[in-house]
Amino acid sequence: xxxxxxxxxxxxxxxxxxxxxxxxxxxxxxxxxxxxxxxxxxxxxxxxxxxxxxxxxxxxxxxxxxxxxxxxxxxxxxxxxxxxxxxxxxxxxxxxxxxxxxxxxxxxxxxxxxxxxxxxxxxxxxxxxxxxxxxxxxxxxxxxxxxxxxxxxxxxxxxxxxxxxxxxxxxxxxxxxxxxxxxxxxxxxxxxxxxxxxxxxxxxxxxxxxxxxxxxxxxxxxxxxxxxxxxxxxxxxxxxxxxxxxxxxxxxxxxxxxxx
Amino acid sequence: xxxxxxxxxxxxxxxxxxxxxxxxxxxxxxxxxxxxxxxxxxxxxxxxxxxxxxxxxxxxxxxxxxxxxxxxxxxxxxxxxxxxxxxxxxxxxxxxxxxxxxxxxxxxxxxxxxxxxxxxxxxxxxxxxxxxxxxxxxxxxxxxxxxxxxxxxxxxxxxxxxxxxxxxxxxxxxxxxxxxxxxxxxxxxxxxxxxxxxxxxxxxxxxxxxxxxxxxxxxxxxxxxxxxxxxxxxxxxxxxxxxxxxxxxxxxxxxxxxxxxxxxxxxxxxxxxxxxxxxxxxxxxxxxxx
Amino acid sequence: xxxxxxxxxxxxxxxxxxxxxxxxxxxxxxxxxxxxxxxxxxxxxxxxxxxxxxxxxxxxxxxxxxxxxxxxxxxxxxxxxxxxxxxxxxxxxxxxxxxxxxxxxxxxxxxxxxxxxxxxxxxxxxxxxxxxxxxxxxxxxxxxxxxxxxxxxxxxxxxxxxxxxxxxxxxxxxxxxxxxxxxxxxxxxxxxxxxxxxxxxxxxxxxxxxxxxxxxxxxxxxxxxxxxxxxxxxxxxxxxxxxxxxxxxxxxxxxxxxxxxxxxxxxxxxxxxxxxxxxxxxxxxxxxxxxxxxxxxxxxxxxxxxxxxxxxxx
Numbered sequence: 035x036x037x038x039x040x041x042x043x044x045x046x047x048x049x050x051x052x053x054x055x056x057x058x059x060x061x062x063x064x065x066x067x068x069x070x071x072x073x074x075x076x077x078x079x080x081x082x083x084x085x086x087x088x089x090x091x092x093x094x095x096x097x098x099x100x101x102x103x104x105x106x107x108x109x110x111x112x113x114x115x116x117x118x119x120x121x122x123x124x125x126x127x128x129x130x131x132x133x134x135x136x137x138x139x140x141x142x143x144x145x146x147x148x149x150x151x152x153x154x155x156x157x158x159x160x161x162x163x164x165x166x167x168x169x170x171x172x173x174x175x176x177x178x179x180x181x182x183x184x185x186x187x188x189x190x191x192x193x194x195x196x197x198x199x200x201x202x203x204x205x206x207x208x209x210x211x212x213x214x215x216x217x218x219x220x221x222x223x224x225x226x227x228x229x230x231x232x233x234x235x236x237x238x239x240x241x242x243x244x245x246x247x248x249x250x251x252x253x254x255x256x257x258x259x260x261x262x263x264x265x266x267x268x269x270x271x272x273x274x275x276x277x278x279x280x281x282x283x284x285x286x287x288x289x290x291x292x293x294x
Numbered sequence: 295x296x297x298x299x300x301x302x303x304x305x306x307x308x309x310x311x312x313x314x315x316x317x318x319x320x321x322x323x324x325x326x327x328x329x330x331x332x333x334x335x336x337x338x339x340x341x342x343x344x345x346x347x348x349x350x351x352x353x354x355x356x357x358x359x360x361x362x363x364x365x366x367x368x369x370x371x372x373x374x375x376x377x378x379x380x381x382x383x384x385x386x387x388x389x390x391x392x393x394x395x396x397x398x399x400x401x402x403x404x405x406x407x408x409x410x411x412x413x414x415x416x417x418x419x420x421x422x423x424x425x426x427x428x429x430x431x432x433x434x435x436x437x438x439x440x441x442x443x444x445x446x447x448x449x450x451x452x453x454x455x456x457x458x459x460x461x462x463x464x465x466x467x468x469x470x471x472x473x474x475x476x477x478x479x480x481x482x483x484x485x486x487x488x489x490x491x492x493x494x495x496x497x498x499x500x501x502x503x504x505x506x507x508x509x510x511x512x513x514x515x516x517x518x519x520x521x522x523x524x525x526x527x528x529x530x531x532x533x534x535x536x537x538x539x540x541x542x543x544x545x546x547x548x549x550x551x552x553x554x555x556x557x558x559x560x561x562x563x564x565x566x567x568x569x570x571x572x573x574x575x576x577x578x579x580x581x582x583x584x
Numbered sequence: 585x586x587x588x589x590x591x592x593x594x595x596x597x598x599x600x601x602x603x604x605x606x607x608x609x610x611x612x613x614x615x616x617x618x619x620x621x622x623x624x625x626x627x628x629x630x631x632x633x634x635x636x637x638x639x640x641x642x643x644x645x646x647x648x649x650x651x652x653x654x655x656x657x658x659x660x661x662x663x664x665x666x667x668x669x670x671x672x673x674x675x676x677x678x679x680x681x682x683x684x685x686x687x688x689x690x691x692x693x694x695x696x697x698x699x700x701x702x703x704x705x706x707x708x709x710x711x712x713x714x715x716x717x718x719x720x721x722x723x724x725x726x727x728x729x730x731x732x733x734x735x736x737x738x739x740x741x742x743x744x745x746x747x748x749x750x751x752x753x754x755x756x757x758x759x760x761x762x763x764x765x766x767x768x769x770x771x772x773x774x775x776x777x778x779x780x781x782x783x784x785x786x787x788x789x790x791x792x793x794x795x796x797x798x799x800x801x802x803x804x805x806x807x808x809x810x811x812x813x814x815x816x817x818x819x820x821x822x823x824x825x826x827x828x829x830x831x832x833x834x835x836x837x838x839x840x841x842x843x844x845x846x847x848x849x850x851x852x853x854x855x856x857x858x859x860x861x862x863x864x865x866x867x868x869x870x871x872x873x874x875x876x877x878x879x880x881x882x883x884x885x886x887x888x889x890x891x892x893x894x895x896x897x898x
Contacts, residue, residue, distance in 0.1 A: 086778065106778070106782045107781045107782075110781075110784035111784055122779035124771065124774075124776060124779065126771060126774065126775050126839070127768075127771055131771075134768055135768050135780065135783055135785070136783045137765075138765060138768075138769055138783055138785050139784035143766055145793070148760060148761060148764035148765065148766050149760055149761055150757070150760060151591075151756070151760035151763070155764055155765075158765065159764070198783060199783070201783070202783055329695040331698070375874075376878055379878045379879070380877060383881070384639065386641045386698070387877055387881070389695055389698045390641060390830065390834060390873060391877045393830070393873065394831075394870045394871075394873025394874040396870070397824075397827055397866050397867075397869050397870035398867055398870025398871055398874060399870070400866050400870075401864060401866025401867025401868070401871075404867070405863070405864060512702075513706065516699065516702055516703055516706065520699070523696075523699075554714045555714070557706070557707075557710055558707050560703065561704065561706070564696075564699060564700055564703055565688060568696060
């Protein structure tokens with residue numbers, strides 16, 4: 035049984051069908067890439083699966099449980115974490131604190147103890163700090179831990195979001211365009227990160243436009259076009275699928291797909 | 295029956311004023327996503343400036359015109375001097391700015407005018423019109439008629455003129471509007487100007503009935519917002535219907551339950567709307583893009 | 585943001601101020617004004633948790649102050665309760681009211697909270713003014729003298745220290761909260777509710793929590809005010825008082841606990857120092873809010889801190 039699966043997801047915005055009968059599934063340790071032209075519904079699908087939108091029909095299953103319509107914080111507790119296409123960083127906080135917030139669910143919270151600053155809270159804080167430091171080291175941001183988050187360059191913020199999502203110790207990690215706006219060096223770093231995360235047994239779902247990255251790291255590819263599933267399969271199969279070439283690669287990234 | 299009619303007319307009259315405040319909220323919210331807490335101050339300015347100009351010997355129509363013009367100047371100044379420079383601030387920060395503006399306007403009104411309640415003479419006398427045993431003030435008809443003219447006029451303007459189209463375009467998508475060459479700064483200033491004028495006219499029309507003072511704005515803003523919420527924020531038709539409905543609720547609550555707590559009705563409406571139908575009666579659910 | 589060290593620095597400097605003020609200004613009048621500062625600072629601190637930490641807004645915060653103050657006055661009068669017990673009941677009452685009202689509102693966006701709290705504040709004020717038989721109406725009501733274990737708590741000096749110690753405790757608790765898991769969650773949802781929720785923060789619950797906590801702060805401040813003045817009027821819960829509290833937080837610097845205290849000090853002392861202030865109170869508050877929100881958004885304390893940091897690194 036797959037770790038995360040969506041079945042027959044449909045949603046319309048003001049009469050415009052954004053997604054129609056979309057299904058997919060992903061297993062532990064697997065990387066699934068969702069691709070498709072702009073407006074194909076990739077981010078909408080992400081937002082439904084992660085609980086930000088509610089689908090008009092269809093079901094989402096996480097680790098054998100029906101999680102359709104659960105709010106994001108409940109999904110996080112069940113092991114789903116995600117990043118955002120346009121960054122959602124806590125800009126008022128330091129780099130380290132951003133990741134510390136990601137430990138929210140792993141922290142024991144007792145309000146009275148917190149208000150009184152009891153030793154248990156201080157211990158909890160330093161445990162959280164340690165865990166966050168390790169994650170920053172993992173994504174290569176250890177030296178910048180105490181800088182304000184807003185001082186980081188774009189590529190580093192992308193990795194900061196990944197570290198924050200990992201802090202939840204998710205079973206499923208959803209990355210919305212992790213390499214968008216990154217230069218080739220930064221893209222390669224993110225590439226390595228994703229592979230390393232999947233090796234740890236996390237199911238990774240990503241939306242990405244960088245075809246080279248997609249072809250390189252994903253185990254399976256789901257192609258969306260105008261809200262429908264156009265094709266699904268191994269990267270090589272999808273790349274060879276004539277419908278995909280016609281609908282997407284032909285217009286968009288044929289050259290880069292061949293280059294990969 | 296007579297009592298029912300009496301309360302009905304009282305409710306519709308005050309409801310028309312709430313509708314105008316709610317309409318002003320909606321106009322500014324549509325154009326800029328700003329909730330303007332100073333909206334009630336325009337109503338206050340309309341009434342107070344007219345009262346004092348009239349007392350100084352200016353003929354009533356001229357005094358009213360002057361009051362509307364002054365409210366428009368204040369509205370545009372609010373947009374240019376406080377809202378525009380705060381661009382990019384959070385929703386909460388902008389709310390605080392408009393609250394600051396509201397307090398500032400009422401503070402200046404308190405200094406320039408006074409702390410007393412004031413009335414204007416009714417436009418066409420105080421002789422009530424008898425209808426099925428109820429007594430209806432001619433001024434109530436002025437309020438209802440004036441509000442109707444404003445609502446229809448605004449609707450025609452938005453749908454029939456190029457500038458109206460520009461306002462609607464800015465409301466739909468500010469960036470896209472800018473890209474097709476619409477001067478959205480002017481549109482925003484215009485939205486504030488029209489909202490101010492609408493509020494001021496409402497204030498002038500209703501002052502002969504309800505009296506006015508420097509401090510009436512806050513409660514009117516709260517009620518106007520309650521009306522806008524009842525109708526669904528962002529919907530002009532909803533704002534008008536919400537206003538009338540709130541006026542009726544208030545009037546019947548005052549008549550049948552307790553006149554002391556009629557001001558609580560708006561607040562209870564806000565809570566009920568939030569509990570039962572957060573989109574209001576006519577609003578659509580907004581989806582936040584991420 | 586505030587590690588254990590900066591927490592210690594903040595608290596000890598506050599304590600230093602507390603000790604120095606009576607040495608410089610020993611007169612009863614000055615001590616009374618200082619006690620008022622500490623009381624307002626407690627209420628402003630609570631509001632700073634809502635506005636600065638969590639990025640929400642409450643425009644009716646004086647309503648909770650009013651509940652604390654009137655509970656302290658009415659408990660002894662109508663039910664023969666001890667003033668301290670009455671005050672405690674008032675604090676609980678304020679918390680319950682905040683919980684009931686906050687629940688539906690806090691699920692939604694900023695402006696709903698602004699409007700609903702504005703309405704709530706006005707409603708509390710309306711009840712205090714209208715229920716003359718119980719509250720004494722607009723003229724206000726006497727508060728009995730506080731007697732603890734046979735000791736009559738009187739004199740400005742005594743109240744100076746009582747309120748001062750309360751402020752230190754309130755500051756300590758606020759700083760503890762800031763530097764805890766819950767505090768981080770609150771600061772996170774200030775920046776991005778969506779991002780906070782996907783890492784597991786129950787956004788609505790946390791907003792509700794901080795709103796209730798702020799109501800508790802305000803009610804305690806209200807109770808202390810009633811005991812200090814031995815008299816309360818509905819003015820304590822008026823819309824203008826709510827705006828005054830917001831202004832304290834805004835000019836001191838949102839997000840800075842010290843800022844809220846500085847803001848409270850400025851807005852409490854200024855009217856005492858400048859007699860014309862009262863006449864122009866609305867206008868001055870409005871102007872201050874606009875100036876600080878638009879042009880000096882940092883506020884006084886964070887502004888000075890960043891100036892100081894620049895000066896040191898230069």
